[in-house]
Amino acid sequence: MKVALYCRLSEEDKDKINPSDVSESIQNQRALLEGYALANNWQIYDVYSDDDWSGLDADRPDWNRLLKDAEAGKFDTIICKSQSRFTRDMEAVEKYIHKKFIEWGIRFIGLVDNADTSNKGNKKQRQIIGLTNEWYCEDVSDNVKAAFDVKRKSGKFIGSFAAFGYIKDPNDNNKLIVDEEAAKIVRQIYDWYLEGFGIQRITHELNKRQIPNPTIYKKRSGSNYKKTVDNNSLWNRTTVKRILQNPLYAGHMAQGKIKKVSYKSKKFVTIPKDEWIVVKNTHEPIVKESVFLEVQRRFKLRQRSTCEGQAHIFATKVKCLDCRSTMEKGTTSKDKGKYSFLRCKLYLKTPKENKMCTSHYIRLDTLEEVVTNKIKEYINNYLDEDNAVNILKIESEANNKVKSLEKEFDKTDMYLEEQTQLLKSLYIDKVKGIISEEMFVSLNSEFNKRKEFCEQKKKNIEKQIEEISNKANDIGEWTKTVKKYRDFDKLTHTMVNELIDFIEIGEKNKITGEQVVKIHWLF
Numbered sequence: 001m002k003v004a005l006y007c008r009l010s011e012e013d014k015d016k017i018n019p020s021d022v023s024e025s026i027q028n029q030r031a032l033l034e035g036y037a038l039a040n041n042w043q044i045y046d047v048y049s050d051d052d053w054s055g056l057d058a059d060r061p062d063w064n065r066l067l068k069d070a071e072a073g074k075f076d077t078i079i080c081k082s083q084s085r086f087t088r089d090m091e092a093v094e095k096y097i098h099k100k101f102i103e104w105g106i107r108f109i110g111l112v113d114n115a116d117t118s119n120k121g122n123k124k125q126r127q128i129i130g131l132t133n134e135w136y137c138e139d140v141s142d143n144v145k146a147a148f149d150v151k152r153k154s155g156k157f158i159g160s161f162a163a164f165g166y167i168k169d170p171n172d173n174n175k176l177i178v179d180e181e182a183a184k185i186v187r188q189i190y191d192w193y194l195e196g197f198g199i200q201r202i203t204h205e206l207n208k209r210q211i212p213n214p215t216i217y218k219k220r221s222g223s224n225y226k227k228t229v230d231n232n233s234l235w236n237r238t239t240v241k242r243i244l245q246n247p248l249y250a251g252h253m254a255q256g257k258i259k260k261v262s263y264k265s266k267k268f269v270t271i272p273k274d275e276w277i278v279v280k281n282t283h284e285p286i287v288k289e290s291v292f293l294e295v296q297r298r299f300k301l302r303q304r305s306t307c308e309g310q311a312h313i314f315a316t317k318v319k320c321l322d323c324r325s326t327m328e329k330g331t332t333s334k335d336k337g338k339y340s341f342l343r344c345k346l347y348l349k350t351p352k353e354n355k356m357c358t359s360h361y362i363r364l365d366t367l368e369e370v371v372t373n374k375i376k377e378y379i380n381n382y383l384d385e386d387n388a389v390n391i392l393k394i395e396s397e398a399n400n401k402v403k404s405l406e407k408e409f410d411k412t413d414m415y416l417e418e419q420t421q422l423l424k425s426l427y428i429d430k431v432k433g434i435i436s437e438e439m440f441v442s443l444n445s446e447f448n449k450r451k452e453f454c455e456q457k458k459k460n461i462e463k464q465i466e467e468i469s470n471k472a473n474d475i476g477e478w479t480k481t482v483k484k485y486r487d488f489d490k491l492t493h494t495m496v497n498e499l500i501d502f503i504e505i506g507e508k509n510k511i512t513g514e515q516v517v518k519i520h521w522l523f
Contacts, residue, residue: 003042003077005033006066007049008085026051029081036079036111045075055088055133067096070106083110083126084133093130098123152255155279159255163248164214165286176248176283179221183286185211189243190287193295195493196315199237199244206235213239245299247278250292251285254278294497312340312364313493314371314503320344321504321516323357329364340364342505358507362515367505370517372491375499378521382482402465409461416454423447478523498522 007029026049037044046069048062058064063086070078078101080086086108087093097108097117108117115126151158156174165186169175185206192202206213212220216233247254256277258268285292298316318327327342341364346357423444430440481498488495499522506516 001040001042001077002045002075003037003079004045004066004069004075005030005037005047006063006078006080006086007033007047008053008055008060008063008080009051010054029085032081032111033079042077045069055084055086058089058092067100070101070104073104076105077107077109079109079111081111082113083115083129084113084136086110087130088133088136090127090130090134093126097126149256149277152253152277153279155253155282157253157255157282161218163246164217164243165249166283176253178284178286182214182217186243186249186286189240190249190291190295191494193244193298194291194497196313199240202240203235203237206240211235244295247292249286250289251283252278252280253282313491313496314342314364314367317496317500318342318367318503318505320346320357320360321506321518322360325357327360327362327505342367360505360507362505362508362517367503367517368491371496371500371503371519374517374519375485375488375491375495378499378519379482379486382479383486401468405461405465405468409458409465412454412457412461416451416458419447419450419454 007026009026009029030047030049033047034044048066050060050062053060053063066078069075078086083093083097086097097115100106101108101117108115110116110126110129113129114122115129116122117126148158151174157168157176158174162168162176162179165179165183166176167179169177189202189206192205193199197205210233212233213235243249254276256275257271259271312329315329316326319325320327323344323346325344325346328345328348329340329342331338331340342360342362344357344360347355347359350356426435426440426443429435430437435443485495485499501520501522503520504516504518506518508515
């Protein structure tokens with residue numbers, strides 16, 4: 001009789017192998033099967049072996065070669081160490097072991113679980129084995145998912161490969177550290193977007209500069225990245241958009257974005273953004289939180305670029321003073337030349353005969369001149385001597401307040417420790433019979449109330465310290481930003497982003513020609 005031997009080992013099996021196993025290793029499986037065939041004087045046609053493949057996977061290369069040769073009638077019998085080595089999928093058990101193999105005249109033998117299709121009374125046992133194997137896979141899948149969710153919720157990275165801009169920490173595979181070379185590209189993408197570049201323009205710039213896309217970069221960096229790629233290192237709009245919307249770059253771990261349809265399927269489905277598992281401040285950010293939030297704000301408002309691929313410097317920041325609608329850009333070409341202007345969006349969208357607002361028309365170059373003058377005035381006022389003294393006073397008061405709160409925190413903590421020690425003494429007195437059980441219960445109840453009050457007080461103090469410290473830091477950062485632009489010549493997109501929250505435009509007075517331009521600063 002001519003036989004085929006099939007061996008399989010999955011990554012999970014490898015974790016279980018130890019020197020005492022009558023082992024699952026490919027070598028030991030093969031030795032067992034060869035010994036069995038030779039003991040029965042059967043001729044071995046070929047040995048088929050799949051290393052690092054799941055028993056549920058129908059894409060196993062040697063498994064498919066085995067099936068092809070079986071259908072061609074190249075052997076009479078298939079021998080495996082167990083039925084689970086052949087497959088853990090109940091559908092495959094029924095399709096091949098109980099149907100196709102019978103049609104092809106193939107006998108199937110699983111040595112250690114006594115699966116044998118030559119024994120008709122053995123079929124129910126084989127089906128029970130098949131169900132048990134599949135249930136095992138389902139249980140393993142559920143356990144793995146649960147373990148992964150625990151890691152995700154604790155902010156640990158569980159992906160095979162870090163996102164572009166990061167690498168896994170060599171000392172901790174669940175932690176990300178910045179890959180500075182790639183991080184520079186990420187920062188440039190964010191900077192371009194805040195300068196008004198559209199996604200298509202950013203994609204074009206990256207490709208024009210021949211910057212390798214994330215997939216090619218991983219390959220060239222020596223990562224064992226298995227995704228099929230060609231030599232095309234071009235970026236695309238989807239990749240750029242994902243980078244701009246991923247909270248990972250602001251230092252927040254965002255995982256659970258996709259999931260498998262089932263443990264038996266390779267198909268993945270996308271999870272809604274509000275169901276992602278996001279853990280704040282888990283690793284070093286590549287871009288500032290304020291930068292990331294500004295980019296998301298613009299996405300939400302659908303920042304649009306011009307035909308040159310760049311939005312105007314006030315994009316998404318200019319609103320109608322009366323209806324609060326975003327002002328939309330228009331361009332005209334007249335005798336005096338081509339120029340751009342802004343008009344109320346609500347005015348543009350409503351019918352001519354039933355306008356819900358007025359145009360609030362303002363030329364862009366006029367707005368730029370007004371805002372430039374207002375910024376210069378603001379900077380001069382902010383940095384004058386009186387204000388500088390006031391800022392120092394605020395910072396000093398903040399430091400004193402923090403020190404006072406820290407003392408109060410330590411005092412509360414000490415009181416709590418004293419009360420804890422007192423309760424321990426009371427417990428000993430109760431055990432010795434010095435005080436009654438009723439008295440101890442009463443005192444313990446009072447202690448728990450005081451403890452709860454003190455714990456809440458400590459939390460409140462910590463919150464106050466954090467708020468005061470953040471405010472002081474904000475003042476310091478804002479002062480640096482303002483000083484940076486003290487002697488600026490030309491208004492830029494970056495300046496607008498760093499200094500201005502939004503601008504409101506009033507309707508121009510037809511008699512006086514006056515028009516309100518109200519700037520809301522970020523600080």
